[in-house]
Amino acid sequence: METNRFDLVVVGAGLSGLTAAASAARHNLKVALVATGPGSFVLGPGWLKAEDMARGSTAPDLREAIAFFCEMTQLAGCSFAGGIDAARFLPTVLGDFQRVALAPISLWKSAPRDGSSTAIVGVSGLSTFDENFMAERLNERARAIGSICTYEGRKISLSRNRGIPVTTLHVAASFDRDPDFRAELMDALRLAASGFSRILVPGMLGLRSSDQQIAQFEQELGCSIGEMPTLPPSVPGLRIFYRLQSHLRQIGVELFSGFPVQKLELHKDDCLHLHVASPGHALILRGECVLLATGQYSSDLLGDACAGYDEQMRPITSAGSLMAQNPFVAGSLLPGSAEGNGDAMEILTGYRAGNFAASKRGHYAAR
Amino acid sequence: MQQDDFAIDNCLKCSLCNTVCPVLGVHPQYPGPKRLGPELERMRREGIRTDTEWVEYCLGCHRCDLVCPNQVEVSQMIAHAKAEHRKPLVRGVRDWWFARPGLIGLLATILPYLSNFALALKPVRFLMSKIMRIEPRHKFPKYSRPNLRTPVNVSTKRPGILLFPGCFIRYNRPELGRTVIKLLELNGFATEVAASECCGVPAIANGDAALARALVRSNVKAMAHQVNSGMRIVTACSSCGHMLKTGFGGLLDEDKAFAEEVKKIAANTFDLAELLVQQLDAGSLNTNFQPSSLKLAYHAPCHQKSQGIGRPWYHLLCQIPGMAIVDLDSGCCGMSGTYGFKQEKYDVSMAIGHDLFESIHAAQPQMVTTECATCQLQIEHGTSAKTIHPAEVMLQAYGEHRCN
16 A cells, blocks of 8 residues: 555645545545645634525535534534534634624633623733623623623633733643643632632633643632633634544644745646645655645636536536546635535534545555 | 745744744743744844844744745754854863764774773763763763675666765664665665765754865765765664755755756765665565564654655555554654753653653553664663664564674
8 A cells, every 4th residue: 555645635634624635544544635835714703603504504414514523522522512403602812792693612601691791811921811891781782682691800810821921722732731830820819709609711722732631620720611712813713623633643633834825736647646745856656536725825727728516516617527536625615615604614624524535445445 | 945045035923933842841941943043043144143042942843834824934943043142161162062973983993892881881971961061871872893895785776875874884884884775785786885974964963164164065075976876875863864855954055066966965865764765666666574573663864754755664664564663753852963962851851852752652562663872862861761763663563683
């Protein structure tokens, strides 16, 4: 079996690419994932809006795809709560609420709870997170959505960040590595939480921390704690990316990170060569199937000949014939998604692409 | 990708580079690659003086480059800042030497036994720490008399290989060089050793751009003829490989006479494992391996990842029947060539390696294997686990003894 020959080569590590790689690997396909950076999902809050989910709900297989996504994130230690029919109002840093269908557990817990008193805890030196502004706005907005709860701003300072500007990335990195820092953070939060039924903090509880580690922190803190997404890049979104990446590696997906695919060789038969722009000379990967999940902002690998896609997400020419048998397209490259079918569609088309690749399984599958 | 004024606008300030920087993870005051790379570069191009000592803390691991969604060459920008940074005298003198492992090697191997004896003496290391700010807790690699000649007796039609040995193989571990040559011979390749100098990575890392340029010129001259005659360059050191493949860090891009040769060298340079995996995939790898019951842990060096070639050593070692390999995948070791030897950076270096050391303890391998010489030093220093080059593992699996 050739080292750089795969049943499926996925290009792009956004939501659709990650889901496709996992779903194909579940079918025991030999999968490669080629990516430059983590895609745009991590730049958003890390949750799926309810309206997104509703827009995708006409697809018969959305439920199955979301169930798969939830299972995948759970195995990766970054579980999502909610679901296709769920909707919760989650607070944003702008002091508003967004209706969300699916979110990482730590964000899902930030929803208003009737009868609760919540401390919004800021960190001194951390810009773009104003706990008092948020508390004031959320008190007002909570009434508007019919929730009976109160918010108050609190601020903590952390000694190791004294005198330097803090970012949530700094805090999260220290949270991951430094037990002394976690202890200090916990003491400060405990103090800020006194008199409240729960606290909300900016998303900063580790870039690579698992559900279990966050739950343990909460247990030791002795108070319910939720995270709020901050300005990009948001820590909860990054956490999902890093944890999914290690999960994929664990289930045998070969990751090629850092260099873009510069060329796609289309052949009439069922084999495609991808040229990865590694330094010096291109790295050639071969795929029985290839999935392009590069998003709208990457270079166009299919070129002008591609005029659209068939129902199996395969590129077709203006004459309506297939460009080749085995490339697929997923995520926001697909038409229609530009209007904002969004993250639910990313998951759905990624999941479908993984299954299509499995149904076309080549003779390199045996491992 | 390209060194032009537009490339700087590719930085969207998304901060993804900051999320993977090993230094930023352990040092809360460190400004991070976004600030030290594109942001300072922007000011420098406007002629604004922006010298900061923090640039000295960049490892040159290239992880920021790899995660950038827009292919901004962050670490190259930090290297420019390093080259302009002015150091205090003592550190300047120390780094002058650290930029020249070839010269150190040349001097130390005049009387290698004496050098090794002296460098291992506690009082000598104490003095070096006081006078030169060199960390006394880190052991120096042992020096050996250069000897890369080995009887090659293959009749083969395959185009020849030009081994770029690098300073470590040339001055510290010539037996590793002979191991590589033997490995290539067992796979039907005839090998010549390049009359090359240091690849220039230590010079860039220590802020000596002029020296790096001189070394690159001399290396291009030393190898251009063979490459033009169809030979492929092979490296067994991931940092040398990184340097050759990236067109020597773009150092000679301005120099038209050299730019073409540099490109040709980049296109014809292969990591040893990359070459052998190509043989494997073509069905022509010698797979007469003897079964082994070894349990190994593999660490992929940063400069292996920055070559964008996948995990060739991991896949090659997996071909050896019975051998168990754990891919540690635990980030940077923190050594970064001479960085871990610098007294003021030792703690940062060890803190970065902490995750890797922990996963080695958890994996409980009989040995660790990694292709980078200074990763080997750091792993042995941080864990006491015996650490060898994967080429040595492979040669042993062929039933050949190491080339002592």
